Amino acid sequence: MTVMNMIQALNSAHRVMMERDAKTVVLGEDVGYFGGVFRVTEGLQKQFGKHRSFDAPISENGIMAVAIGMAAYGLKPIAEIQFADYIYPGFDQIVSEAAKMRYRSAGDWGLSMVIRSPYGGGIFGGQTHSQSPEALFAHVAGIKTVIPSNPYDAKGLLIAAIEDPDPVVFFEPKRIYNGPFDGFYERPVTPWAKHPAAEVPDGHYTVPLGKAAVAREGQEVTILAYGTMVHVAIATAEAQGIDAEVIDLRTIVPVDIETIEESVKKTGRCVVVHEATRTAGFGAELSALVQERCFYHLEAPVARVTGWDTPYPHSLEWAYFPGPVRLGLALKKTLED
């Protein structure tokens, strides 16, 4: 066990897998010599050689395409997209190719590959360094989408993703790389060191894909969250003294429906929270699922707490971010309804 922040935990996942399996290779913009703009791939080129970890041209499309080709060859590529906001040039290769390859070849070419990308806001990155596009991937059959919320999970989920036989989109909430940000932005920053989930085993372990975690137990209301929002949810519940159960989804496709159902049937109320824009976001899917499956248990409508349907503005960061105030108001309303 070592205390790690999320960057270190992710780096460790890479190392563990690159040591175990020579088929694991890393590529992306600035990931090689320099080790990535967020340092997640630091030292990998030195340890494993240039042919196992290398810089790519600035072509997200090309990075996705050659990663697919490598996976078709039989390697296990881990491709970094420098910011999730820049994944769109590679969208066609992900949606039309990676997602459909096993299906259209009737199993001849399953693609075991991971697309990693720092994502989400909270760092004053403006509209092109803050986006949360997970819903766009959730809608596409054939890929899995994972979003960790702490160092332990980050490493365990990334290893599980690398070992998974299918393409996995792995979004890393960059605001919590260095500490568990809970949305109280006026308070001093806390590092991971003080958080229990920063105790990370040095070796190999997995956190299974498709399994949620109950991040906080409660009886009054269920909050469905992932990534940074898990911390916002816990802190808000605590600040407001609400007995909320916080579910950390961890994987959004396939989503852990059992854990969700169990919790909502228990609490009878549900608030869904994410940073992405609201309309047709993944919160809509969660809301739909919950009311389809727990309709007769619900005592109030399922509420959505999300980013606004606008680009992510630079100076108005905290007016955009779905923080404790927005969530708190929604919780109050849900409990009153």
Next chain:
Amino acid sequence: MTVMNMIQALNSAHRVMMERDAKTVVLGEDVGYFGGVFRVTEGLQKQFGKHRSFDAPISENGIMAVAIGMAAYGLKPIAEIQFADYIYPGFDQIVSEAAKMRYRSAGDWGLSMVIRSPYGGGIFGGQTHSQSPEALFAHVAGIKTVIPSNPYDAKGLLIAAIEDPDPVVFFEPKRIYNGPFDGFYERPVTPWAKHPAAEVPDGHYTVPLGKAAVAREGQEVTILAYGTMVHVAIATAEAQGIDAEVIDLRTIVPVDIETIEESVKKTGRCVVVHEATRTAGFGAELSALVQERCFYHLEAPVARVTGWDTPYPHSLEWAYFPGPVRLGLALKKTLED
């Protein structure tokens, strides 16, 4: 008034606008000399000249980008993507550029442009000529998304889209280009000629964006639909003798929430239907909206009837397509619940 099928109505919308406004230009793969693989742009090059209607290189990315540039210049481009399945290479330009241009330039560059694309299944086009990716666009703030269901609306909505100051994605359900397909695929094909909505004015008129139509009045249950599914919904209601109200959304962003709310509050039950894959589809948004706003009126969970979460298979077309049987079962269940 002339009896038109959808192709003719769309063609007429182009002509009307190109005659009225020299700024209107058309580009896309095979749209120029030949007039488009579905003939929607037939004759435009001849009538308006090569510089007003021209063939583009096979680069959906480039087509989107130059259309954006033209709109920034002050023209009103109508860009065709040959099949919606091929829109992804241009996704970045739509999401990162067209959708955000007015916002990031604080109004300096609003983009009045239309992205037209034949979409949906039902023509044995296999997995790359059948997709319905509307949810991916609905999630992106800054674009409007329109899906007509008949010739009258198609022309009126397309004219409204061309006149709209914002980028509009305009999906044309190709299965109903030539006739109002209702999902009963074993029955003989009916042409538009017999349908009242095939009476189309020859000149200029608009059907406003953001306004739904009540395609069929009813009291027992509300069916929210758009495109081909409007016809499936009506036919299913009729076949099953269900007093369903069918709402043809026509625009999905911004969606006509008033019409939806009014209907669901009246009927107390709601079924949402679309052809796209289920998870994180636009049906999830509709389901979430309805339960958020009509929770205390709902007597049964909002049901979703959709395509499966798989690619669109070639020979299993009718097992994939959400036809009258799937919708009928869902209606029955919703009425029983």
Next chain:
Amino acid sequence: MDMERRNRPALELYVPEPEARPGDEVDFSHIQVPPAGSVPRPDIAVSTESIRDLPYTLIRVLDEEGRATGPWDPRLDADTLRRMLRDMMMVRVFDDRMYRAQRQGKTSFYMKATGEEAIAVAGTHALDREDMCFPTYRQQGILVARDYPLVTMMCQIYSNRGDPLKGRQLPIMYSSREHGFFTISGNLATQFPQAVGWAMGSAISGDSRIASGYIGDGSTAEGDFHAACTFAGVYRAPVILNIVNNQWAISTFSGIAGGQLTTFAARALGYGIPGLRVDGNDALAVYAATRWAADRARSDLGPTLIEFFTYRVEGHSTSDDPTAYRPKGAGEKWPLGDPVARLRQHLTGLGEWDQDRDRQLLEQLDAEVRAAQKKAEKLGTLQSDPYAEIPTMFEDVYAELPWHLREQQAQALAEWEAKRK
């Protein structure tokens, strides 16, 4: 508007047009055909700078009389030549048969490769059997050259219960890992950079297999083309990047892809990789160029971009009627001739072929194809008895069925039951 501005001339948009449209005479007078044997053949280790003129020439081996000439003559033995001729003829017979099957309503779609048979067939024979091909929909010749069963091809086309792709794909979107034939995508160009990635994977692994990617002239405009060339050059990927320039993209002529401005082979110059321009209707030239590129790739010298200059003699697909946008009979007047006829003439000139053998072969191929069709149709056609195993519709989306697909699978089965009633 400032003073200077007012004196500026008004600009005008240029939109390229082909030489002839319906109603015009077929016009190929702009096509320059250098004599066979006139282009030098550099060593594979040549520096890229010293062969910057190659993209502007046309590598040809067979002359007007069908004699092989010049440094690119691959000097193949008669058996190989006959095999190539047989495969090309097979593609043509097969195409004709399947085209007709589509017209008879037995399936939804078909695409022929008429006039372009040499490219896939001779190219494949110049590769190792284990090299991986990333074809477009017009390289059925690869499967034929690698002895893929005709019946299975047809079952795919019919989407019947013998279809190895379980009715999932549009006709002709074959896939066979075993035959080094990558699953065809309906999305143009996507497989081109994937071929580069596969080749990089081979190099990373210290393997010796190379990859061969294909793209159409029209599709070179896609960003994927650029990604393929960029990555291939930068990492010296052991890949052959083949552009099949048949001068049409559905109704759009190659000028809309930039074909009036320079050659497609010249694209190579911008990436600092060798670019060859080859008579695509000359099976020997195709073979020789492919072999040169393969040898470079195998020697870690990196990628080669090859433009095969040819002509799409027939419609784009069964959904297309070319007389709507180009003069009738353009295909027959194509100055580089018919690839089958040219190889036949060559073999005949060598004394290794004659009319009798040709007639016999044709009869035999025809019989083979008919027999295969009979077998395939016993397994169903899209029209009569398509692949219909509902549960499989949910398989292979992921390696294992997640809960939501299991639920949907059950729902689909219940629905099918309900339909039967």
Next chain:
Amino acid sequence: MDMERRNRPALELYVPEPEARPGDEVDFSHIQVPPAGSVPRPDIAVSTESIRDLPYTLIRVLDEEGRATGPWDPRLDADTLRRMLRDMMMVRVFDDRMYRAQRQGKTSFYMKATGEEAIAVAGTHALDREDMCFPTYRQQGILVARDYPLVTMMCQIYSNRGDPLKGRQLPIMYSSREHGFFTISGNLATQFPQAVGWAMGSAISGDSRIASGYIGDGSTAEGDFHAACTFAGVYRAPVILNIVNNQWAISTFSGIAGGQLTTFAARALGYGIPGLRVDGNDALAVYAATRWAADRARSDLGPTLIEFFTYRVEGHSTSDDPTAYRPKGAGEKWPLGDPVARLRQHLTGLGEWDQDRDRQLLEQLDAEVRAAQKKAEKLGTLQSDPYAEIPTMFEDVYAELPWHLREQQAQALAEWEAKRK
């Protein structure tokens, strides 16, 4: 594995490396610098085929002594030269000041253009005031050359209440329609084909204005670059396509974009358009090349691709420390020198400049920038008093607020109220 296969050599992946890494000596020995004045200047109506060697040369006007020489000398009057010098110096002063402001925590981010000032400044002076520029984040020189108010630039950088972009954009992502400066995108390369579309729009409309697009060496790998060149060539768009090759993309050297294989100007050959390679640190060469390309565009002769060869002297941005991936002090040893010093030397040689005037100018620029900064900071900084008009956050998503944004706007206001309590 067949027999042949076993004898094949094992492949290996090649990954390019720069000449020097931290700890190594700076090494620019591979950079070839042809003498100033040695490249001929063709007529603008020249055929593209006859200038296929231009992308492999380097157009230079200023020699080692700062004298203008050769056919590309634009023969500018002293006032224009002084104005260019002033603008370049202004960019540098401004950059230094804003860099410091970021370091002081007054804003989130800044990017300098040190060493590349000639490209934006001289390029802009070679255009008409009404031509439309599609810049990247390193062409602040365009705004300076077009007299955009410094205070407004700073307000954008501070995201304060004077920010015309209402706090929406990351610092330096300026936008000004009035100044022909297209709204900068955080997404690389996207604006390059948009410039082509704008130019096509101008041509379609019979206008006389042209467009000028910019892209970095690293960003040429994006599909957008390919789209821009393809469409520009095909439709002869009146556009100048500028590649700023400063040899670095964050930590990645230009070899990863293909820079070791050939020049970036050579990309033009594949599209059949003229490609120029220009000393980007030579303001006169920048001016002359831009003018040549602009004249071509205005005469309906189509696009020109220009590679400006330069060097990114400092870090990529305030988030970057270049000593982590390249030797210290690389910028100072760059063999093409400093663009400001070279233009200064030229003017001095002409007798049109001297040390006193230079000192005076510098003081004046410094005072201007300081005064502007004071004004800007009165309107707030990101740190102290950022732009915070909540309702505007929902404006300009669409021309009019749809119901859901109206609802969200009300919700955001209510939330802000709740926060105050």
